Amino acid sequence: MPEEINISVNGKRVAVSPGTTVAAAIMLAGAYCRKSVSGAQRGPFCGMGICFECRAEINGMQHSRSCQIPCIAGMEIRSE
């Protein structure tokens, strides 16, 4: 069994298996990704890097497409 990776989503520690994308980790943590321009919560949608709904801040990089980025140990993710 491969070891789990620890990351943080909005300050909450989340353990994921290797290969998990940040988008999946955000959903796993029960969080959403971004707030729309009129303030509604949005989560991942297309899952393939096209719709930009899964944007989140990853290690300080804003507007990262979280569905295209695998989790790395110690990653800090902030979503809205």
Added chain:
Amino acid sequence: MNREVRKFDVLVVGGGPAGIAAATSAAKSGASVGMVDDNPSPGGQIWRGAATHNRSDSSGWIRKLQTGGVELLCNTRVFDQPKTNVLRAETATGICEFEYRNLILATGARERFLPFPGWTLPNVLGAGGLQALVKSGLPISGKRVVLAGTGPLLLAVAAYLKKNGAHVVAICEQASRSSLLRFGFSLLRHRNKVAELIRLRNEIGGIPFHAKSWPMAAEGDETLQAVVIHRSGRRERIACDYLACGFHLVPNTELASLLNCRMQNGFVQVDQFQRTSAPNVFCAGEPTCIGGLELSLVEGQIAGLAAVEKNDESWKLLGERRKLMKFAHALERTFALRPELKKLCQPETIVCRCEDVTWERLQGHKSWRAAKLQTRCGMGPCQGRICGSATEMLFDWKSDSVRPPIFPTTLANLSAGDAESSPGLSVVTRGQP
């Protein structure tokens, strides 16, 4: 900022089946071949994660890719063509310019999405979108999922989710039962497809399947709680954790348009050797015709051989392609969208997800361009990739010309790329009208 220049005899853009087939076929000749892809690993959408999980249909091709001398450049997305035979891409560390002798576009397809009330709620996803997330670590065991839309992808996703422990509550297919039956009969001339259909049927056995059925509204306060579907002329409410929707596929043709490849009915026009109208540019797979895995593999091989002037080796493949094209046309006929789907929106339903532009605000505009200028529809970071195919269906708007950057990138990447050619360039990161 890291800035690299790479040169290849053959550059392939897109690492799905068509791209893999093209790259490996071209590399056999000894040519230097590079394959760029936006995703963290090759395989495209259909073989997502195939490089790490062994799958029978993909493993042979993935092995060829890994041992065939193709240079793989993942997490790399092309956003501009600064000059002829050069593409500029964003990488994890900066930008890279690719010079090529021949280019093969294998940019694949995306799902078509149609707006309906509530479709922007979290946990309403694309059908392929939910599958991709499960493949990338989202636990689905025990979750109630409704699949709705049209096309064979719904069945494939249902089978995949069920195998992974999901409780697939219903599959709602907008096509009628009679047109599905006709499609079934048309498959008889494709032995592989019949076998696939039988396998799928066994895998999804027990899941309620509704023909002539579609989503009318997704409900929930902050996140999804239920979906209202149209079924046999009635509304039916189904409680669920995820609603996965997809209305067949639309080709990714932005890069082909940027390179001035001639288009026909929304697809990239190619000749028998997959040559586009642009010099030294070939195209294979879904951007030329939505035909699925086998057609993509055949077209990829033809394009790969043609790009290294080995056309004589592709004669056998041409007959195969002709046969698979018939399957593609049957797909198009069977899963054509019914007019009722144009009437799902309420005035306040969001059509453009990036800019929250509602259906009501899009009324009265004559064209996609006019709507963009006046409402910002299609001007967000997805650059109309999601709402463009929806507004084409809803309002018969055709998308206009493509301008760089074809993907949003950072100001630093844009300005680094143009530093020497136009120092005073003003840059924009969002879509342009």
